[in-house]
Amino acid sequence: MLYVGLDLSRKRLDWLALDQAGQPAEIGAVAPDRDGLAKLGQRLGDAAVLAVIESMSGARFVHDQLELAGWDVRIADALKARGLAPLACKTDRIDCWVLAELARRGLVPEVWRPDPRVRAERERARFRLHLVKHRSSLKNRVHAILFQHGVPNPHRDLFGAGGRHLLRRLELAEPWASTVRASLALIDRLDEQIDECERELRRLGVDHRYIPLLTTLPGVAWVLGYTIAAEIGDIARFPSPRKLVGYTGLTPRSSNRASATAGDRCARTGPTTCAGR
Numbered sequence: 001m002l003y004v005g006l007d008l009s010r011k012r013l014d015w016l017a018l019d020q021a022g023q024p025a026e027i028g029a030v031a032p033d034r035d036g037l038a039k040l041g042q043r044l045g046d047a048a049v050l051a052v053i054e055s056m057s058g059a060r061f062v063h064d065q066l067e068l069a070g071w072d073v074r075i076a077d078a079l080k081a082r083g084l085a086p087l088a089c090k091t092d093r094i095d096c097w098v099l100a101e102l103a104r105r106g107l108v109p110e111v112w113r114p115d116p117r118v119r120a121e122r123e124r125a126r127f128r129l130h131l132v133k134h135r136s137s138l139k140n141r142v143h144a145i146l147f148q149h150g151v152p153n154p155h156r157d158l159f160g161a162g163g164r165h166l167l168r169r170l171e172l173a174e175p176w177a178s179t180v181r182a183s184l185a186l187i188d189r190l191d192e193q194i195d196e197c198e199r200e201l202r203r204l205g206v207d208h209r210y211i212p213l214l215t216t217l218p219g220v221a222w223v224l225g226y227t228i229a230a231e232i233g234d235i236a237r238f239p240s241p242r243k244l245v246g247y248t249g250l251t252p253r254s255s256n257r258a259s260a261t262a263g264d265r266c267a268r269t270g271p272t273t274c275a276g277r
Helices: 034-043 059-068 078-084 092-105 116-148 161-169 176-204 222-232 241-248
Strands: 002-008 013-018 024-030 049-054 072-076 251-258 265-273
Touching (some): 002 059, 002 092, 013 034, 034 059, 049 059, 059 072, 072 078, 072 092, 116 176, 116 222, 161 176
Parallel strands (some): 049 072
Antiparallel strands (some): 002 013, 251 265
16 A cells, blocks of 8 residues: 655646655656646556545546546645644645655545535536626626716616616716726626526526525525535535534624623624634
């Protein structure tokens, strides 16, 4: 058995392999693309490999490609891994050694890995949110231009029928007039894309077991329910409701302080916390 630590950067993947006694067996670097990872998978021959890479952008691709080569690849929580092995000196090779040693000792703080179905659900839901964010930004820009030019907006929805009529009659100097026209064209295009995304979400999630339960919550409609379900993934991965609430980061923090006069306890709520404290 070989234990391999992987350190990923944008242009290279450093790696170090330890044998069962903890001695370096091989070390190197490859390009983090399909060809480079295929060569790395072949380089260690038929040896059984347990590899570890820290959770980061691109780690999933490395994981999938090396598992195709027959490796057992774990994705480690980066903060917990550093907590287990804090170092004063930090280089790519030391990072690789730390991860390989954690694998050899069976101490990898492994993160949950969503399956391809959940990953696809998340991508669809997150892309819709990405489009909505850009649409909101464009609408805010149009509102700002009207405010800057002293144009009152009597309409509740500036981008509804009445508001669009106001915008068409609006006489602005350049380049603000062009900005408004371009923004409206982009908003219309984003509306089409968002509607298409929502139709796809509704079609694909019609049999999702979590969505009917989520939509019973006040303020949670179908699309938001799908988004929450995609982020939860497999609810069985949470050992308790407290862990699930902590994962969302929506638990209010509360603290107690002694009253200077009566000596009683006064509870106060503060910002949310992932720990639920």
